[in-house]
Amino acid sequence: MPTNPQPIGISNDLQLSKIPGDKMICEPVIGLEIHAELQTKSKMFCGCSAVYSSTSEPNTLICPVCTALPGAMPVVNQKAVEQAILVGLALNCTINPMNQFARKNYFYPDLPKGYQISQYTLPVASDGWLDIFEEPMSEIQRVQIRRAHLEEDTAKLSHQGKYALVDYNRAGVPLLEIVSEPDMHTVEATLAYATRIRAILRYLGVNSGDMEKGVLRFEANVSVRPAGSQELRTRTEIKNLNSFRALTRACAYEIQRQTQLYESGSTIVQETLGWDDVKGVTVSQRSKEEAHDYRYFPEPDLPPLEISREWAEQIKTGLPELPEARSQRFVSEFGLTIKEASLLISEKSLADYFERTVSLSKSPAKVIYNWISGEFMRFVNDLGIDLDHLPIPAGNLAELVDLATGRIINDNSAKLVLKDMFETGQAPKAIVEAKNLAQVSDEGYLESVIARILSENPKEVASYLAGKEAVFQWMMGQVARLTRGKADPQVARQLLLLALERAKNK
Amino acid sequence: MELYNLSIRAAHDLISKKQVSSLELTTATLEHIHNTDPHINAFVTVADELALEQARQADHRLQIGAKVTPLTGIPFAVKDCISTKAVRTTCSSKILENYIPQYNASVIDRLADAGAVLVGKHNMDEFGMGSSCENSAFFITHNPWDLDRVPGGSSGGSAAAVAASMGAFALGEDTGGSIRMPASFCNVTGLKTTYGRVSRYGLIALVSSFDSIGPMARDAYDCATVLQAIAGQDPHDATSLPAPVPDYLQNLEKPVKGLRLGIPKEYFQAGMEPGVEGSIRAAIRTFEELGMEIREVSLPHTKFGLPVYYLVLFAEASANLARFDGTRFGLSVTQGAKNVIDLYLQTRRAGFGPEVKRRIMLGAYVLSAGYYDAYYLKAQKVRTLLRQDFDAAFEQCDALVAPTCPTTAFKLGEKTDDPLTMYLSDIYVVATNPAGVPSLSLPCGFSNGMPVGMQLIGKHLSEDLLLQIGHAYQSATDWHLKRPAIV
Numbered sequence: 005m006p007t008n009p010q011p012i013g014i015s016n017d018l019q020l021s022k023i024p025g026d027k028m029i030c031e032p033v034i035g036l037e038i039h040a041e042l043q044t045k046s047k048m049f050c051g052c053s054a055v056y057s058s059t060s061e062p063n064t065l066i067c068p069v070c071t072a073l074p075g076a077m078p079v080v081n082q083k084a085v086e087q088a089i090l091v092g093l094a095l096n097c098t099i100n101p102m103n104q105f106a107r108k109n110y111f112y113p114d115l116p117k118g119y120q121i122s123q124y125t126l127p128v129a130s131d132g133w134l135d136i137f138e139e140p141m142s143e144i145q146r147v148q149i150r151r152a153h154l155e156e157d158t159a160k161l162s163h164q165g166k167y168a169l170v171d172y173n174r175a176g177v178p179l180l181e182i183v184s185e186p187d188m189h190t191v192e193a194t195l196a197y198a199t200r201i202r203a204i205l206r207y208l209g210v211n212s213g214d215m216e217k218g219v220l221r222f223e224a225n226v227s228v229r230p231a232g233s234q235e236l237r238t239r240t241e242i243k244n245l246n247s248f249r250a251l252t253r254a255c256a257y258e259i260q261r262q263t264q265l266y267e268s269g270s271t272i273v274q275e276t277l278g279w280d281d282v283k284g285v286t287v288s289q290r291s292k293e294e295a296h297d298y299r300y301f302p303e304p305d306l307p308p309l310e311i312s313r314e315w316a317e318q319i320k321t322g323l324p325e326l327p328e329a330r331s332q333r334f335v336s337e338f339g340l341t342i343k344e345a346s347l348l349i350s351e352k353s354l355a356d357y358f359e360r361t362v363s364l365s366k367s368p369a370k371v372i373y374n375w376i377s378g379e380f381m382r383f384v385n386d387l388g389i390d391l392d393h394l395p396i397p398a399g400n401l402a403e404l405v406d407l408a409t410g411r412i413i414n415d416n417s418a419k420l421v422l423k424d425m426f427e428t429g430q431a432p433k434a435i436v437e438a439k440n441l442a443q444v445s446d447e448g449y450l451e452s453v454i455a456r457i458l459s460e461n462p463k464e465v466a467s468y469l470a471g472k473e474a475v476f477q478w479m480m481g482q483v484a485r486l487t488r489g490k491a492d493p494q495v496a497r498q499l500l501l502l503a504l505e506r507a508k509n510k
Numbered sequence: 511m512e513l514y515n516l517s518i519r520a521a522h523d524l525i526s527k528k529q530v531s532s533l534e535l536t537t538a539t540l541e542h543i544h545n546t547d548p549h550i551n552a553f554v555t556v557a558d559e560l561a562l563e564q565a566r567q568a569d570h571r572l573q574i575g576a577k578v579t580p581l582t583g584i585p586f587a588v589k590d591c592i593s594t595k596a597v598r599t600t601c602s603s604k605i606l607e608n609y610i611p612q613y614n615a616s617v618i619d620r621l622a623d624a625g626a627v628l629v630g631k632h633n634m635d636e637f638g639m640g641s642s643c644e645n646s647a648f649f650i651t652h653n654p655w656d657l658d659r660v661p662g663g664s665s666g667g668s669a670a671a672v673a674a675s676m677g678a679f680a681l682g683e684d685t686g687g688s689i690r691m692p693a694s695f696c697n698v699t700g701l702k703t704t705y706g707r708v709s710r711y712g713l714i715a716l717v718s719s720f721d722s723i724g725p726m727a728r729d730a731y732d733c734a735t736v737l738q739a740i741a742g743q744d745p746h747d748a749t750s751l752p753a754p755v756p757d758y759l760q761n762l763e764k765p766v767k768g769l770r771l772g773i774p775k776e777y778f779q780a781g782m783e784p785g786v787e788g789s790i791r792a793a794i795r796t797f798e799e800l801g802m803e804i805r806e807v808s809l810p811h812t813k814f815g816l817p818v819y820y821l822v823l824f825a826e827a828s829a830n831l832a833r834f835d836g837t838r839f840g841l842s843v844t845q846g847a848k849n850v851i852d853l854y855l856q857t858r859r860a861g862f863g864p865e866v867k868r869r870i871m872l873g874a875y876v877l878s879a880g881y882y883d884a885y886y887l888k889a890q891k892v893r894t895l896l897r898q899d900f901d902a903a904f905e906q907c908d909a910l911v912a913p914t915c916p917t918t919a920f921k922l923g924e925k926t927d928d929p930l931t932m933y934l935s936d937i938y939v940v941a942t943n944p945a946g947v948p949s950l951s952l953p954c955g956f957s958n959g960m961p962v963g964m965q966l967i968g969k970h971l972s973e974d975l976l977l978q979i980g981h982a983y984q985s986a987t988d989w990h991l992k993r994p995a996i997v
Contacts, residue, residue, distance in 0.1 A: 074601075074606070074611070075615060075714045076711070079747075109832065109877070111854055116833060119829050297879045299878055301826075305749060
C-alpha cells in the first residue's frame with residue numbers, strides 16, 4: 005500500500021501542445037489499460053444492485069458474497085459476460101470459447117476477500133484492434149488490443165483524517181479491463197484512443213461514460229525511446245487516472261520527465277506511479293522490487309465458462325452501428341468532413357441529436373452541423389448542459405435552422421432566438437412572433453424607407469454619385485437602423501442600388 | 511432404550527406415530543449432551559433454546575398434519591465450519607471465536623425445511639487442518655471409545671458426537687478424509703459425497719475444489735436419509751452439479767449379488783495395523799458371501815495422492831483464509847496498530863494457530879512467481895492422473911473397498927509434534943478428493959478394542975450404489991451397532 009508518497013522529478017504544469025516532439029529526439033511509447041464498469045442490473049458475482057452503487061447510502065447494496073463473509077460463494081452474472089463479449093466483438097477481438105476466472109491475491113482494505121476474481125490466462129476477448137483518428141494530423145492509426153477481461157470492482161475507500169472508511173456498494177460491480185498494446189506515440193493519440201473506447205462503450209450501452217462517477221478509469225504504461233527506434237525501454241505505470249485531463253496531463257508529464265532523465269544521462273526505474281492532480285506530478289508508489297506477486301491461480305469456486313460460437317454469434321447480431329461506421333456514414337450521407345463527423349460521433353447523444361434534427365429539417369445537413377458545432381455547442385458549454393439532457397427538442401432546432409435558411413429571419417436574429425430557446429424553452433416561431441423578428445423583404449416598404457434616406461441625405465447621395473462608394477455601406481446601415489435590423493439585407497441592397505441608379509440618371 | 515440412542519429411522523417411526531414428540535427427543539438429547547460432553551468435548555456450541563424452539567415447531571407441524579419428512583423433529587448438529595444464522599460458527603479458530611453468521615449455509619436451510627432440529631456445533635481441527643481434532647484452538651475432543659485417544663479429524667467432534675449419541679446424525683465436511691477418517695476411529699458411518707453433489711454455499715472453505723459436505727450417522731440407511739435432504743444443485747454454488755437426485759432410500763434394498771468389488775492393491779501395503787487388515791479381509795469375505803465378485807485392481811498413482819492433496823490444499827487455503835483480516839467480522843486486534851498492515855498482522859498472528867500459519871505460508875510459497883509451475887501446476891496435472899486411475903479402475907469394477915485408515919485411533923499427543931506423520935494417517939483417504947469421487951466409510955470390526963473402518967469408493971455420483979452396498983453389509987453384520995461404554 006502507498007505510504008507517504010514523495011513527489012519525484014520536477015513539478016510542472018504542462019500544456020498539452022508542448023509535449024516533446026519539438027526536439028524529436030525521443031518518441032513516447034504508451035499503452036493503456038481501461039477499466040470500465042459494466043451497466044448490468046446486478047453485481048458480477050451476486051444479486052446486489054450494481055446500478056446505484058455510487059449514489060446509494062454507503063453499505064446498503066451489500067450481501068455475504070460482496071462483503072466476503074465466510075462461506076459465501078460467487079456466481080457469474082451472465083449479462084456481464086454478454087456485455088464483455090459485445091465489447092470484444094466491437095473491438096475486433098477473438099472471443100475465447102473457454103473462459104476461466106482466476107484469483108488475484110493481495111491484501112488491501114478495499115478487497116474484502118483478500119483476492120480479486122479476475123481473468124488471467126483465459127480472458128473473454130483477445131487480439132483485437134481499433135482504428136483511431138488523431139487530431140490534428142488527420143491520419144488513421146491502428147491500435148492493437150491485447151485483451152479484454154472481466155473482473156470485479158473493489159470497494160470504495162474514502163480517507164477522513166487518520167481513518168479510511170470503506171463503502172462496499174462498489175465491491176463486486178462488474179468491470180471490463182481493456183488492455184492495449186503500447187501502440188500510441190503521442191498524448192493526442194492516447195486521448196483519441198481513450199475517447200473512442202469511451203464512445204464505443206456508450207454506443208454499446210454497456211457503460212454510461214460518466215467519468216465523474218468513476219465508471220471509466222485509466223492506467224497508462226509510458227516509456228520513451230529514440231525516435232525511429234523499435235525497442236521497448238523501461239516503462240512506468242501510472243495508476244488511477246480518472247479523467248481525460250488527468251490522463252493527458254500525466255502522460256505528458258511522464259514523457260517529459262523520462263526524456264529529461266535520458267537527456268541528463270540517468271536511467272528510468274521501473275515502478276508504479278500515482279498522479280497528483282493538484283501538484284501536476286507523478287509520484288512513486290512501488291518499485292519493481294516492491295511489486296506485488298499476485299499469485300494468480302484458477303478460481304476453484306467457478307467452473308470454466310464456455311462461450312459457444314452460437315452464443316457469440318447471437319450476441320453479434322445485437323451489435324449496433326459503431327462510431328467508426330457512423331462517422332463514415334456521416335461523411336457519405338451528409339457530406340461532412342471526417343473531422344466534422346468525428347466531433348459529432350464521439351458523443352453518442354450529440355450524434356443522435358444531429359441526426360434527429362437533420363431528419364426533421366428541410367435545410368442541408370451541413371448547415372445543421374454548422375449550427376450545432378458553433379452557436380449551439382457554445383451555449384451548451386457555457387451553460388454546462390449535459391448532452392444526455394439537452395433542453396431543446398431536435399424539432400425546435402430544425403425549425404430555427406429552417407427559419408434562417410428560408411431567410412424568414414436573418415442570422416443575427418437567429419442567434420438571438422437560439423439564446424431565447426435555451427433560456428425559455430420556447431419554440432422558435434413563437435419567439436420570432438413575440439419579438440417581431442421576422443425579416444422585412446416587402447419591397448414597397450423597403451423602397452419607401454430608401455426613398456426617405458435618399459431625400460434626407462442629399463450630400464451623401466452626391467458624394468456616392470461622385471464615386472465615393474464607401475457611402476453605400478453607410479446607407480445600408482441607415483436601412484438597418486430604420487428597420488430595426490429586420491430588413492432582408494439582400495433585398496435591401498438590390499433596391500438601394502436601383503434607387504441610386506435612378507438618382508444618377510435624373 | 512434411551513431416546514437419545516435412537517437412530518433416525520427409529521426416532522422417525524416413533525415421532526410419526528406420535529408416540530414420542532420432538533420436544534421429548536430433543537430434550538433427552540440436550541440432557542445427554544450436557545451429561546456426557548464434558549468427558550468428550552465434541553461440542554463448541556450447544557444451542558439449547560434454538561433447538562427447543564425448532565422441536566416445538568416440528569411438533570406443531572406434526573399436530574396440524576403438515577408435511578412430515580423422515581427428518582422432522584430429529585436432533586442433529588454440524589461441524590463448526592458450516593454457517594448457521596444466529597449461531598456462533600467458529601471453525602474452532604480464535605479468529606472466529608465470536609463470529610455469528612448473518613445467513614445459513616444452504617445445507618442448513620435444507621435441513622430446516624425438512625424439519626430437523628439443530629442442537630449445536632461440533633469441534634474440529636482449526637479450519638479443517640488436522641487429522642486428530644487436536645488442532646482445535648479451543649480444546650481437544652476425546653474418542654468416546656477411549657478417552658485417551660483422538661477421535662480423528664478434522665470432523666472429530668462430529669464423529670465423537672454421533673458415536674456417543676449426542677444427536678441422531680451430523681453433517682461433517684471432507685476435504686481429504688475429514689469425514690471418513692474420524693468415522694472410522696469412532697465406529698460411525700460417514701459419507702464423503704461426490705464433489706458438487708451437495709452445495710458448499712455457507713461452508714467456510716478450506717480447499718474449494720475438494721470440500722464435500724456429507725452425513726455422519728449410525729448406519730448407511732440414516733446416511734441415505736440425510737443425503738436425500740441435502741443433495742442437489744444450488745443456484746448459490748456454481749460448482750454444484752445439475753444431475754438429478756435419485757431416491758436413495760428406494761435403492762438401498764436392491765440386491766448386491768453380482769456387483770464387482772475392486773481391491774486396490776496399493777491400499778494394502780506395509781505399515782497397516784494387522785488388526786485393521788484382518789478386519790478388512792473379513793469384510794471382503796462378507797461381501798463375497800453376499801454374492802459380490804471380488805477382484806484386484808491397481809491405482810498406480812496412489813503414492814502421489816498425498817503430495818497432490820497437500821500442494822493444492824496449501825495453495826487454495828492460503829487464498830481462502832485471506833478474508834480473515836480483522837476488518838469486517840471475527841477477531842480484530844486493533845490495539846497498538848499504527849496502520850492497516852499492523853491490523854492484519856496482529857489479527858492474523860493472534861487469530862490463527864500454528865498449523866494454519868504453516869499451511870498459509872506454504873500456500874503463498876507454492877503459488878509465488880517462479881514456483882507456480884513446479885508445484886501448483888504440476889499438482890493439478892498429477893491430479894488428472896489420479897482421476898484417470900479411478901476411471902480406469904471403474905471400468906473393471908463397480909466400487910472399490912479399502913481400509914479407511916492404516917491404524918485405529920492413536921493416543922492423544924502421539925503425533926502432534928510431527929506434522930508429517932500426522933499427514934500420513936490420511937494416506938488412504940486423500941486421493942478421492944482430488945478425483946472428486948464419493949466414498950463411504952463403515953464400521954467393520956475392532957482392533958485392540960478400537961473400531962476399524964473400511965471405505966467403499968465409487969465413481970462420480972454413485973452415492974446410491976455405495977449406500978446400497980453399505981446397507982447390504984450392515985444388514986449382514988452388526989459392527990455398526992456396537993456402542994462405546996460411555997453411552
